[in-house]
Amino acid sequence: MKKVLLISANRMKKPYPVYPLGLDYVAGALKPRYQTKILDMNFCPSLDMLGVQVREYEPDYIGFSIRNIDNTDLMSPRGFLSDYQDMIGIIRMQSKAPLILGGSGYTVFPLEFFRALGADFGVAGEGERLSLLLDTLEQKGNAASIPGVITSETSSVRYLPWKGELHRVFDPDAEYTKFYISYGGMLNLQTKRGCPFRCSYCTYPHIEGGKMRLLDPREVAHQARRLQDAGAKYIFVTDSAFNASYEHSLQVARAFKDRGVTVPWGGFFAPTVPPEGYFQQLADAGLSHVEFGTESLCDTMLSNFRKPFAAADVFEAHRQAEKAGLHIAHYFLLGGPDENRETLRETLEGVDRLNRAVFFFFCGIRIYPHTALYETALREGQIQASQNLMDPIFYRSPFLSGPEIIRIVETHAAGRINWLIGAGEGKATRILPRLYERGHTGPLWEYLIA
Numbered sequence: 001m002k003k004v005l006l007i008s009a010n011r012m013k014k015p016y017p018v019y020p021l022g023l024d025y026v027a028g029a030l031k032p033r034y035q036t037k038i039l040d041m042n043f044c045p046s047l048d049m050l051g052v053q054v055r056e057y058e059p060d061y062i063g064f065s066i067r068n069i070d071n072t073d074l075m076s077p078r079g080f081l082s083d084y085q086d087m088i089g090i091i092r093m094q095s096k097a098p099l100i101l102g103g104s105g106y107t108v109f110p111l112e113f114f115r116a117l118g119a120d121f122g123v124a125g126e127g128e129r130l131s132l133l134l135d136t137l138e139q140k141g142n143a144a145s146i147p148g149v150i151t152s153e154t155s156s157v158r159y160l161p162w163k164g165e166l167h168r169v170f171d172p173d174a175e176y177t178k179f180y181i182s183y184g185g186m187l188n189l190q191t192k193r194g195c196p197f198r199c200s201y202c203t204y205p206h207i208e209g210g211k212m213r214l215l216d217p218r219e220v221a222h223q224a225r226r227l228q229d230a231g232a233k234y235i236f237v238t239d240s241a242f243n244a245s246y247e248h249s250l251q252v253a254r255a256f257k258d259r260g261v262t263v264p265w266g267g268f269f270a271p272t273v274p275p276e277g278y279f280q281q282l283a284d285a286g287l288s289h290v291e292f293g294t295e296s297l298c299d300t301m302l303s304n305f306r307k308p309f310a311a312a313d314v315f316e317a318h319r320q321a322e323k324a325g326l327h328i329a330h331y332f333l334l335g336g337p338d339e340n341r342e343t344l345r346e347t348l349e350g351v352d353r354l355n356r357a358v359f360f361f362f363c364g365i366r367i368y369p370h371t372a373l374y375e376t377a378l379r380e381g382q383i384q385a386s387q388n389l390m391d392p393i394f395y396r397s398p399f400l401s402g403p404e405i406i407r408i409v410e411t412h413a414a415g416r417i418n419w420l421i422g423a424g425e426g427k428a429t430r431i432l433p434r435l436y437e438r439g440h441t442g443p444l445w446e447y448l449i450a
C-alpha cells in the first residue's frame, strides 16, 4: 500500500496551539486505500527531527498543510512563508516523493504558495480531493483536469465544494493528540461546512463554500464523545458561525446531551437574534464560551461590512447569552470602509453597554482576494490587480488612520483588562501560555472578564 505523510506545518502557539483537524479529514478520505501518518510541527521539536521523520517513513507522497499565512496583526505583523520554505528545504533533502500543498491558508493564495514553495501539486479547497489526485497520479492520469488541483500549468483555480462523504480519522493515542490534551486540553470538531453569509472582508465562504453542508448531529456527538473519552477538557467547534442554522445547532446540542458529552465547548457565533431560550438550551448541553463576530456597533459600518445583523441585534444576542450564564467575547474589526471618528465613537460607546464580556479589537482589516473588500480596495486604488497580497495589506479608511484608531481605542479602554487591542502579542497572549503551563484548560479569555 502506498504511504502518504501528512505534515501540519503550523507552529503558531498563540493564543494556543490548534489541533490539526483538517488532516484528520484528509486522512479519512485516503483510508483505507493509502497508509497515512500525520506529522504535527506543533509537536515536532526541531527541523532536524522533521528530516528524520520524513527519512524514516519513506513516503510515496507528502501532503503539506498550510493553515496560517501570517498572524494577521497590523501592529506586529509576522508572515510564515519563510518558515514553510525552511521546512520544505529539509523535506526535499530527505525525500523525492511528490509534495502536495493544501489547507485553509493555502486555499486563499494557491498559486502564490505553489510558486513560492516549489511544490509539485496543490489542492485548493477541501482536501478530500487529495484522494482523487493520488488515484489519478497512480493511474498516470491527467492531474491538471481535477477541479481545484494546481499543477505547474495552472493559471487560474476553480473548484466546487466537495460533494462526497466526509470521514474524520481521530487517533486518541497519537503523541500529538496527547500534546494538545496536556497543554490547554483543547480539541476541536466541525458540525458543518460553509457559511451562507457574505461579509465583505471574509474568506470563509471561499474556503469552505457559500452553502451550509450539515453533518449528522449524531455523528458529530459521537465525535465529541470520542474527544472527551480521549481526555479533551474543552472542545472548540470550528464552524464559521455555529448558529448559522439555529435548527441544526440545537440538534447538535441535543445529540451532545444524549451521547453524554459533558466537557465544556464553544465556538464562533453571529450575533443575530436567537429564538427565545436558544442559548439556555445550548448551555444546558455544555456550551460555555460564545465568541461573537460582532465587528462594529455602528449600523452604517455593519451594513458596509454586509453583516447579517444590526447593532440592536447584537445587544439582544448578548443579553440572551449573558442570561444563560455563558462566557462571552466580542470581536471587532475597526478601520473598514468609511470608518470615521463618529462611527468609531458609536462602536466604543456601544461596547461600554455590553456587560461581562471580553472584547478583542483588530485595528486594520487584512485584504483578501475573493472578497467584496478586495474590490473596494481595488476601486479606491489601495491595491493593484497585479499585487501579491500574501504580504499582508490592510485596508485603510480614508477618514481615520490605523495609529489614530489604536490611540482612540486605547484611550477609551483606559487600561481595562478585558479590552484587548491587536491580535498577536497583546495582553492575553502574554498571559495565556503561563496559565496553560500551570495546567489551566480551555480558551481562558474568561479570566479577563472584570
Ligand code: B12
Pocket: 010, 012, 013, 014, 015, 016, 017, 018, 019, 021, 022, 023, 025, 026, 062, 063, 064, 065, 066, 067, 068, 069, 070, 071, 072, 073, 100, 101, 102, 103, 104, 105, 107, 108, 122, 123, 125, 126, 127, 128, 130, 186, 187, 188, 190, 203, 204, 207, 208, 236, 237, 238, 239, 240, 423, 424
Ligand atoms: C476555527 C478557526 C480558528 C480557531 C481554532 C480553534 C481550534 N481549537 O481549532 C481560533 C480562534 C483559535 C483561530 C485562531 C487563529 N486563526 Co483561525 N480559523 C479558524 C477557521 C474558522 C476554521 C479552521 C478549521 O478548523 N477548519 C475545519 C477543518 C476541517 O478545515 P481545514 O483545516 O481548512 O482543512 C480542510 C482543507 O483546508 C484541506 N486541507 C487541510 N490541510 C490539508 C493538507 C493537504 C495536503 C491537502 C491536500 C488539503 C488540506 O482539507 C481539510 C478538509 O477538507 C479558519 C477559517 C476557515 N473557515 O477555514 C480560520 C483561519 C484558519 N484562521 C486564520 C488565522 C489568521 C488565525 C490566527 C493567526 C488569528 C490570530 N491572529 O490570532 C490564529 C492562529 C492560531 C494558531 N495557533 O494557529 C486564517 C489563516 C489564514 C491567514 N490569514 O493566515 C483563517 C483561514 C481565517 C482567515 N482569516 O482567512 N482560528
Ligand code: SF4
Pocket: 195, 196, 197, 198, 199, 202, 203, 204, 205, 240, 241, 270, 293
Ligand atoms: S464573517 Fe462570519 S458570518 Fe460573515 S461570511 Fe465570514 S464566517 Fe460567515
